[in-house]
Amino acid sequence: MLGQTMTDALLNLNSVTVRRGMKTVLSQLNLQVSSGQVILFNGTNGEGKSTIIEAAAGLIPLEAGSVHHHGELLIDESGKGAKPVHPFGLTLQADGCMGHQRIEEHLVNTMDIAGSRVEMDSILERYNLKHRKHDLIAQLSGGQRRKVAMIAGILPGFISKEPRLIFLDEPDSGLDEASRISLIEDIRYLRQKGHAVLIASHNKEFEDCATDLYNIEGMVEINQEPTTEIVRNDVTNLPPKGWIALRNGVVSNNRTLSTLAYNGIAGFLTLGILLALVDPTKLDTGTIQKSGLILSSAFAAGLVGDSMVQMLHEHRSLAWWKAHKQGIPSSYIHGAILGFALTLLTQLAMDLTISWELTIIGSLLTTLTMFIVRMFDLTSARLARPRAAFTRILTPTLILPFALLVQWITDSNLI
Amino acid sequence: MIQRETTVGRTMSKRGAEGILLLGFFGIGLTLGLAFLKAPSVSINAFESPDAQRIFYWHVPAAWAAFIAFGFLFVGSAMWFFKRSNLGWRMHVAGAEAGLATGLMTVWSGMVWGAAEWGVPWDWTDVRLNTFGLLTFLALFLVLGRQSQPDGVETRDTFSTFGLYGFVLVPVTYVATRLWQIRHPGPVVGGGDGGSLAGEMAVILLIGAISFTIFIIGHILMSMRITSLEQRLERIQKSMDKV
Numbered sequence: 001m002l003g004q005t006m007t008d009a010l011l012n013l014n015s016v017t018v019r020r021g022m023k024t025v026l027s028q029l030n031l032q033v034s035s036g037q038v039i040l041f042n043g044t045n046g047e048g049k050s051t052i053i054e055a056a057a058g059l060i061p062l063e064a065g066s067v068h069h070h071g072e073l074l075i076d077e078s079g080k081g082a083k084p085v086h087p088f089g090l091t092l093q094a095d096g097c098m099g100h101q102r103i104e105e106h107l108v109n110t111m112d113i114a115g116s117r118v119e120m121d122s123i124l125e126r127y128n129l130k131h132r133k134h135d136l137i138a139q140l141s142g143g144q145r146r147k148v149a150m151i152a153g154i155l156p157g158f159i160s161k162e163p164r165l166i167f168l169d170e171p172d173s174g175l176d177e178a179s180r181i182s183l184i185e186d187i188r189y190l191r192q193k194g195h196a197v198l199i200a201s202h203n204k205e206f207e208d209c210a211t212d213l214y215n216i217e218g219m220v221e222i223n224q225e226p227t228t229e230i231v232r233n234d235v236t237n238l239p240p241k242g243w244i245a246l247r248n249g250v251v252s253n254n255r256t257l258s259t260l261a262y263n264g265i266a267g268f269l270t271l272g273i274l275l276a277l278v279d280p281t282k283l284d285t286g287t288i289q290k291s292g293l294i295l296s297s298a299f300a301a302g303l304v305g306d307s308m309v310q311m312l313h314e315h316r317s318l319a320w321w322k323a324h325k326q327g328i329p330s331s332y333i334h335g336a337i338l339g340f341a342l343t344l345l346t347q348l349a350m351d352l353t354i355s356w357e358l359t360i361i362g363s364l365l366t367t368l369t370m371f372i373v374r375m376f377d378l379t380s381a382r383l384a385r386p387r388a389a390f391t392r393i394l395t396p397t398l399i400l401p402f403a404l405l406v407q408w409i410t411d412s413n414l415i
Numbered sequence: 416m417i418q419r420e421t422t423v424g425r426t427m428s429k430r431g432a433e434g435i436l437l438l439g440f441f442g443i444g445l446t447l448g449l450a451f452l453k454a455p456s457v458s459i460n461a462f463e464s465p466d467a468q469r470i471f472y473w474h475v476p477a478a479w480a481a482f483i484a485f486g487f488l489f490v491g492s493a494m495w496f497f498k499r500s501n502l503g504w505r506m507h508v509a510g511a512e513a514g515l516a517t518g519l520m521t522v523w524s525g526m527v528w529g530a531a532e533w534g535v536p537w538d539w540t541d542v543r544l545n546t547f548g549l550l551t552f553l554a555l556f557l558v559l560g561r562q563s564q565p566d567g568v569e570t571r572d573t574f575s576t577f578g579l580y581g582f583v584l585v586p587v588t589y590v591a592t593r594l595w596q597i598r599h600p601g602p603v604v605g606g607g608d609g610g611s612l613a614g615e616m617a618v619i620l621l622i623g624a625i626s627f628t629i630f631i632i633g634h635i636l637m638s639m640r641i642t643s644l645e646q647r648l649e650r651i652q653k654s655m656d657k658v
Binding site: 019020021022061063379380382383384385388389390391393394396397399400402403404 | 499539542545546548549552553555556559560563564565566567568569570572573576577649653
């Protein structure tokens with residue numbers, strides 16, 4: 001859109017260059033999107049439709065240029081970025097939702113990020129999902145899961161009275177005809193409310209609701225006239241709840257018991273093996289061996305890393321959370337409890353007087369070790385095959401700090 | 416004619432790397448021979464296992480070569496990360512591979528020596544040992560990780576980040592000897608009082624250091640050439656995909 005200033009535009013891509021693999025996908029792209037615009041990216045495969053959506057959402061590092069939302073810098077070529085001041089809607093091509101979450105939980109997360117909660121039944125009913133509201137996403141068919149991802153993308157537009165950016169990457173993929181018709185009408189409604197919508201799709205049906213078409217040849221204006229007014233029941237906004245990532249981490253862990261299954265087993269096995277091999281009664285008090293034995297199971301549990309990262313790789317959930325910059329769910333609380341329990345159990349098994357200081361150190365040890373291993377995992381998350389990056393090779397590096405901690409505990413006479 | 420000259424030039428360059436590598440191998444073999452046959456025996460009062468001390472002539476030059484390789488890794492990582500330099504990426508790959516090779520030589524020889532001298536092959540509380548071990552693990556991670564990923568900016572950015580992070584440990588490793596020295600001896604070069612050698616021992620160590628330096632240069636040149644050929648092959652395959 002020519003003649004606009006950066007602050008007028010809801011989205012501004014300023015000379016954006018993006019490389020993916022060995023290919024420059026976007027080169028010096030300039031794009032401004034203003035309130036009420038619906039842009040349909042309908043180019044051929046490999047032309048960069050998804051890349052534009054993900055670059056605009058701040059998900060992809062830029063080789064050059066910058067992305068601004070509502071005039072505020074979101075990300076630039078140096079990687080500098082800020083938490084979006086104005087929340088946006090995002091539907092990723094790979095859905096971006098974890099299988100062990102309930103439909104309502106994923107949508108509540110979206111609403112809390114958007115800054116307000118509303119009754120979601122009417123929109124779920126429109127897409128024939130109301131009866132599935134309490135189901136796990138893993139229990140849905142591919143098309144139903146797509147609907148959930150798509151609804152999560154458009155919900156911020158329904159909630160907000162201020163213009164918002166809505167990014168939809170192949171939102172119609174796998175949707176039945178009735179849902180596609182509802183989606184097109186919903187996009188018209190979002191346009192009517194003054195939101196800006198970016199859609200990447202080959203589906204020509206979206207031309208009915210788009211104001212502009214964008215492909216390799218440039219932008220073409222279509223359907224600039226206002227459409228017939230669409231009436232939706234006004235939603236009653238309720239206050240959001242905070243601690244979104246923390247809350248999700250706790251709920252996910254409670255449901256899947258993943259920390260117990262991943263970290264707990266490693267800790268209990270270590271404890272069992274050590275007790276089978278070493279007679280603790282023959283170890284002198286105040287020796288490095290005894291301190292090390294007490295903390296080994298808590299340390300082993302932490303070395304396994306954060307099971308949540310594995311779950312976040314499902315359907316690119318990690319990318320969805322990263323884009324919104326509201327934190328990423330973790331297992332720290334469960335890790336701390338596990339470390340506490342393992343250190344306590346070790347002391348009981350060794351028939352020692354319980355040292356609460358040592359038990360708390362065990363709890364912190366598991367949490368901190370889990371945190372560092374999680375950092376290794378998250379650093380390699382951008383790779384094409386993040387699970388094949390062998391980050392566990394780096395975990396032996398944590399043995400040195402562990403050894404120094406054990407030395408300090410021994411010298412401090414904590415046992 | 417020009418084409419032929421270029422090809423001849425490349426062949427010479429390839430042969431040059433092979434020649435340097437072979438010279439390095441010869442030097443390393445010579446060092447081993449001198450260490451076992453010529454180096455003076457050390458005092459039985461100064462060492463628990465005096466014969467095992469001869470590993471020193473392999474262990475120290477290997478560690479020296481590993482630091483050169485890790486230096487390459489760092490410079491290459493920085494060149495890719497900040498300048499998007501293809502040469503930088505080739506240096507990163509070569510540095511990681513050479514660092515892994517010489518790092519394993521150092522760690523393995525150190526463990527054998529440690530088992531003989533200290534009674535344990537490894538001391539988990541010795542910072543210098545462990546930070547060096549970390550560098551070797553890092554090189555292993557970079558080599559295995561790169562082989563499991565398709566080449567691209569995402570792969571290069573991620574592994575360069577780890578390369579930059581790892582190199583912070585090189586000065587830490589050196590300083591650690593002075594701050595937290597528990598079992599491992601201080602630095603042989605620049606170690607101040609009591610840390611320097613003299614006479615025949617120093618000459619053999621010098622031959623070892625030069626040999627390992629030649630070896631590591633040859634290794635890096637060969638590795639960079641292989642990476643360059645891989646990149647060329649990738650470009651040719653991509654151009655064939657378009658036909």
